[in-house]
Amino acid sequence: MGHFASFSDFLQMGKHGLYVWLSYGIGLIVIIYNIWSVYWDRRQFFRQAKRRLKREKRSV
Amino acid sequence: MLEVKNIFCERDERILFSEFSFTLNEGEVLQIEGQNGSGKTTLLRILCHLTEAFEGNIFWHGQNVEHSREVFYHALLYVGHLSGVKGVLTAKENLIWMSQLDTALDRISITGALKKVGLFGYEDVPCHTLSAGQQRRVGLARLYLSSAPLWILDEPFTALDKKGVAEKETLIAQHVQAGGCVILTTHHNLNIPGTDVRKINLDECLTT
């Protein structure tokens, strides 16, 4: 396991496990949030555009 | 003098003008008609370059206004919806400032102009004590002072009585006879002695 002797050592990170894993966890959350918001934004647009297109067709 | 070419303007998801063009020559009066919301004020603001939300070109004496704004603004008198009259200043102070801003305004005849719009005796009263109609007239006093050839007036007759309207009409007639031109919006039936008023109806414009 590279620098660490065992997996539990890896999780503990000396006595800094909390800080390191907290950082990476929050990093992961921010990354996922960014990806999700892009996806959501795009879906939102297509839904609204579709609805508008239908409305336009009906009115024509 | 003024040439408007292929104006396209869209607002609130609605196309107001598309391929809209006209030419205005010396001595002409152009009345813009249309229902509320048909874009009369927007058109006037486009002509003055007071909005950028349009495509197309405007030429003044063959020069694109976009590239020679200063020349154009020297030749322009614009009376908008809002009068630009400051309540805490007196009528005279207001007009003095306007003449400093607009080089085509004659500063010497300010008192005379105030007399002509019926504000004699009110020169040195702060404008917030005047009625809405009187404040409007302070702004319109500029018509008596301006030597600018192109006048663009947005609803100049609101809050004026019959006599006042007739006076403004004579003033416009004089201006046009001297080789100027006027673009205005109004619901009023214009009666300008010696001049045919050209009309553009924006409602019809849209359907064509």
Place this chain on the structure above:
Amino acid sequence: MSFFLAALRRDLLLTFRRRNDIINPLAFFLMVGVLFPLGVSPEASLLAQLAPGVVWVAALLASLLSVDGIFRSDFDDGSLEHMLVSPRSLLLLVLAKVTTHWLISGFCLALVSPVLALMLFLPNEGFAPLVFSLLLGTPTLSLIGAIGAALTVGLRKGGILISLLVLPLYIPVLIFGASSVQAGSIGLPIQGYLALLAAMLVLSIVLAPFAIVAALKISVRS
């Protein structure tokens, strides 16, 4: 130049006709300053330590509070449209407006600041640096604030937004201004700080008017 003076004369006339415009920032300045002894502690030694920062923060907020009004009334009554369709230079007009704002906020605040400094037990050596740093720093605040005012003048809820835009940009002025007073009050030389404040002033005089004019055009033409 004569146009600049004419514009300046008009703006000064407008503010002198509405005296509240002059008194309000000053009153606000003093009140914010008074909140600190009440909120922190009336102890002289502690207040003396806080005084440079407190006076500077209060001055900054007072300047920010009045900056929203630079273009507001001219926008509301249509004067700004007239200014835009005028062949006159907008740069000069904007400079006149900023100068007026500085005269009623920064300049007056600098004159009043010794009163607040006295109440906060600022050491005697700190008074001159305080006044000088305010005189040199507040014009920069007015110039930067005017950018924010010009950007938000067309918006209905400009008030809070303007502080959001402008406050981060105020930070360098605050740092150097307050530090100069701190240094002065313990007898250190202050020329360096004042030179930095002056440099920021020069930079903002050169650049800010262009940004203000561009912002005004965007706001009016939207």
Place this chain on the structure above:
Amino acid sequence: MKIKFPKWFYQLASPRWFYDITSKLLPWFAIAALLLMVIGSVWGLAFAPADYQQGNSFRIIYIHVPTAILAQSCYMLMAIAGGIGLIWKIKVAHVIAKSCAPIGASMAVLALVTGAIWGKPTWGAWWVWDARLTSMLVLFFLYIGVIALTSAFEHIASGDKAAAVLALVGIVNIPIIKYSVEWWNTLHQGATFKVTEKPAMPSEMWIPLLIMIIGFYCFFAVLLMSRARTEVLRRESKTDWVKLLVERY
């Protein structure tokens, strides 16, 4: 006074062209981002040696530094794109500038939070008025201002231009803010730990860092392109090609 640009520059100005080219670029950047970030973080977490002073808490550097760098260059890009949009009236430039702001703000938040977490074991406190952290905080405020201003305008084009002016004002100010904060910090703090200025990092430490930085840049490119693509669609929603896309969706 207008400068002539090569053809690609004006092509870039066409929203449709932008949409098409980014759809080809996106997968490559996405794959690169995923690979680099996975390799970089595994290397950084498990294989890089611990710091002789800070121990394992030093591994936070592999997120903290890339996000901090990204937050700054994102602001630069936003201001430059805004400036291009203002001067040459290029729609796509404004779209890019607008899409930069939320990404940059989230990167600044991440840099701040990881900085604070790193601060706890290093300085013994969650927050220290360290020069870098403080100027990152100010950068975050600048982003907030730009986002708030853009959304305050009803008319999209005016919001774009206003935000561009603000971003340009900000870019002039950033070096001044940075300098003044650093200087203020030395005046008040005395000697603090300079976390990122260390005597020559060994290569096993900085290679994963480099990989992470490049990975984050690729990730940023992916986010930026996808955000900008949706924004392009939204703004071009009346054109035929977008209508066709919507119908097929």
